[in-house]
Amino acid sequence: MENVKIIGAGYAIPDQKVSNEKLSQVVDTSDEWIRSRTGIVSRYISRQENTSDLALRAAKEAIQSAGIDSRMIRLILVATLTPDNYTPTVACQVQAGLGLNDQPIMAFDINAACSGFLFALECAASLLKEGVALVIGAETLSKILDWNDRNTCVLFGDGAGACLIQRVQDGSSMTFYARSQGDVDHALYCPDRGLQPDLVNQAQQKTYLSMKGRDVFRFAIQAMPDAIQQVLAGQSLDSVDLMIPHQANIRILEHVSKKMGFGMEKMFVNLDTFGNTSAASVPIALAQAWEQGKIQEGMHVILVGFGAGFTWAACRIQHGKGEDTQ
Numbered sequence: 001m002e003n004v005k006i007i008g009a010g011y012a013i014p015d016q017k018v019s020n021e022k023l024s025q026v027v028d029t030s031d032e033w034i035r036s037r038t039g040i041v042s043r044y045i046s047r048q049e050n051t052s053d054l055a056l057r058a059a060k061e062a063i064q065s066a067g068i069d070s071r072m073i074r075l076i077l078v079a080t081l082t083p084d085n086y087t088p089t090v091a092c093q094v095q096a097g098l099g100l101n102d103q104p105i106m107a108f109d110i111n112a113a114c115s116g117f118l119f120a121l122e123c124a125a126s127l128l129k130e131g132v133a134l135v136i137g138a139e140t141l142s143k144i145l146d147w148n149d150r151n152t153c154v155l156f157g158d159g160a161g162a163c164l165i166q167r168v169q170d171g172s173s174m175t176f177y178a179r180s181q182g183d184v185d186h187a188l189y190c191p192d193r194g195l196q197p198d199l200v201n202q203a204q205q206k207t208y209l210s211m212k213g214r215d216v217f218r219f220a221i222q223a224m225p226d227a228i229q230q231v232l233a234g235q236s237l238d239s240v241d242l243m244i245p246h247q248a249n250i251r252i253l254e255h256v257s258k259k260m261g262f263g264m265e266k267m268f269v270n271l272d273t274f275g276n277t278s279a280a281s282v283p284i285a286l287a288q289a290w291e292q293g294k295i296q297e298g299m300h301v302i303l304v305g306f307g308a309g310f311t312w313a314a315c316r317i318q319h320g321k322g323e324d325t326q
Helices: 031-038 051-066 090-097 113-127 213-232 250-260 278-291
Strands: 004-012 016-019 042-045 073-079 106-110 132-140 158-167 173-180 242-245 300-307 311-318
Touching: 004 051, 004 278, 031 250, 042 158, 051 090, 051 132, 051 158, 051 278, 073 090, 073 113, 090 106, 090 132, 106 113, 113 132, 113 158, 113 173, 113 278, 113 300, 113 311, 132 278, 158 278, 173 213, 213 250, 213 300, 213 311, 242 278, 278 300
Parallel strands: 073 106, 073 132, 242 300
Antiparallel strands: 004 158, 016 042, 132 158, 173 311, 300 311
8 A cells, every 4th residue: 555646637639539430431330339339439549649749748737737846746657558669768758748857757668558557556656755756548559450450440549648646644545456467369469560580571561459359358357356356455345436447348347337236327437438548548537537526535436457468457546635745
């Protein structure tokens, strides 16, 4: 358990909204087919902004939300599986974009797919000694989608979410749980370009995300309850005021809701609008809940997610009213 508290949150979405109807003009699908199987109605696709651009916009929104001087930031973690480049990291690009190159900051990226933000949040809470940590989940998944594959392209979207945390002495706390296991069957997989033993004719083949939907579903409905139960640590689900889950598929959320006896009305759901934004999914939902005043002092909130790897994680937030200890 870490005595840290969220003090601000923000999110950024690209300019192009793609409805199911519009997508049906590109691939063999329909609004009814997508909506009935996933709950998704639309998603946002980036045409000009890369992952770091969206991450930077979300970071600025979070800083404005917190009302702090950005020079208080001492740690920047970005969760992403779609960075702009192999190097430099998105986190370093965000640091530069915020004009903080002269500040004593450690910045790096984490890739735990859709669980990435929760992995990054736990790392930030553990590493933060003074000042403020900026934790971001950002993706431009449209870069790795095969727009002829209706089993994947209808599911995903682009976006970024961010939050700021700091240490406090008011009873606020975060309790974490994170696990992983190797996906030996490539249920959720995106290959790299691979080695190039032939130095003459180095054809660079485009690589795409692929998914075995049934395998991922079976994993998700086991992993999410496990993570939730672990962070509850024996407490009743009745003590939880709000749950913010990874926004992958409405059927998964409904299954978990029924299995655990936790009402859907207490889950924050926005996948109908944004689709699955991977590492950006939980922080976008968190930022929207924050913006809408659904996270109040004294509330108990659970963030939970699962993703490729396989990975799964949760964070139980006891949100108290406090003051900076630094």
